[in-house]
Amino acid sequence: MFAGFYDEIHEEFREVVREFVTREVSPHSKTWDSEHMIERSLWSAAAENGLLGLAVDEEHGGMGLGDYRFRMIIDEELARANALSVALALHLHDDWVLPALLKFATAQQKQTWLPRFMDGSFVSSVAFTEPGAGSDLRSVRTKAVKDDDGGWTLNGQKTFIGNGISGDGALVLARTDGSEPRERGAETSFSLFLVEKADNPGYQPGRQLEKMGLTASDTAELFFSDVHVPAGNLIGEPGRGLEYAKAILPQGRLGVATSAAAVTAEVLRQTVDYVGQREAFGQSIREFQHTRFQLAELQVGLEATQRYVAAAVESFNAGSLDLVAASKAKLWASEQAKSSVDACLQLHGGYGYILDYPVAHAYLAVRLLTIFGGTSEILKETISADLTG
Ligand SMILES: Cc1cc2nc3c(=O)[nH]c(=O)nc-3n(C[C@H](O)[C@H](O)[C@H](O)COP(=O)(O)OP(=O)(O)OC[C@H]3O[C@@H](n4cnc5c(N)ncnc54)[C@H](O)[C@@H]3O)c2cc1C
Structure with a gap:
């Protein structure tokens, strides 16, 4: 960026990031490109260097670095290493899923998930897009139906999901009022869930999609087949997902x-x-x-x-x-x-x-x-x- 945009504290942070990228990213980039997968250890290394969940507040064990210039430095240093795949994988975790939790999760959910977000043990995806619904999210077909125990049963299919194979769970947009796509004015029909892959056999990544670029990161289809989603994994209020x-x-x-x-x-x-x-x-x-x-x-x-x-x-x-x-x-x-x-x-x-x-x-x-x-x-x-x- 231009002179004067960053302060000294940002430049000190840059030293940490540059050292991290030199040690943990550059030597592995070619392998990740050919294997179409960023090695999982990258996430724990990023966590050890304090690079995950920068915006998480101190109450939840974070540094509360809401100043986006810190995130930009990570982008710039990864760009220097020609590692846009890694930059975008981190963005999904930190700039899509994390803000949803910081804005809408309950205190209990934050206690449960934020530490795992920051220590790299829960790598997340954002799962909005479907084969028939990209720009037009009101066409989402994935459905969650409420169970007697207060939880939900999730069925559907997502596509183009970054970290879809390597990740541990996804922020899923699903239809929750039983309506069908194309019922206009259905603004209240959707809900957001943080769905965990572990112990959920119905949560199945599909095939790895072969991309023309960004080959180091995994992008996949996701299939949900009678996935049980506990009540505590609903984000915010039902019906306000969109x-x-x-x-x-x-x-x-x-x-x-x-x-x-x-x-x-x-x-x-x-x-x-x-x-x-x-x-x-x-x-x-x-x-x-x-x-x-x-x-x-x-x-x-x-x-x-x-x-x-x-x-x-x-x-x-x-x-x-x-x-x-x-x-x-x-x-x-x-x-x-x-x-x-x-x-x-x-x-x-x-x-x-x-x-x-x-x-x-x-x-x-x-x-x-x-x-x-x-x-x-x-x-x-x-x-x-x-x-x-
Ligand atoms: C590599 C990759 C990674 C991705 N990662 C994720 C991810 O992690 N999570 C996730 O949820 N999604 C992800 N996506 C999905 C991405 O966000 C969608 O592809 C994008 O939103 C477009 O949706 P679509 O592909 O269905 O295109 P469509 O909506 O079918 O659009 C096709 C064309 O029609 C145009 N169009 C559509 N509607 C209009 C309109 N109203 N006016 C004018 N033109 C219009 C579009 O601009 C486009 O040119 C990823 C996609 C790719 C390729």
């Missing part, structure tokens, strides 16, 4: 925006190095006017992104980041990442297309950012509705 899901979207989208900004900056830095080394027609390719102008444009684009994302982070820290502002930050930063990394790949010539070069991985990875967590089109709907009322 409202809660919407309430965590600003933080989830902010995390995509900060990841996008971090990757854009890192890929541009690598590209500036590359064009300085590569020669054509007897000169460094950096000396071509087109290259210089392209780099200038990319740098200005990056700085605009960083300023815009920084403004969203400041709003978040002040407790005022709303869905529209978060959607704008995600839209801008993810679209910029896509076009900027594309231009950087072009500047690498043929080598940019070869997976030995980080820019090729980044190109494939950032393609997700305009899709996951709300597609650019859905974000534009949100932004435009705010304009036109």
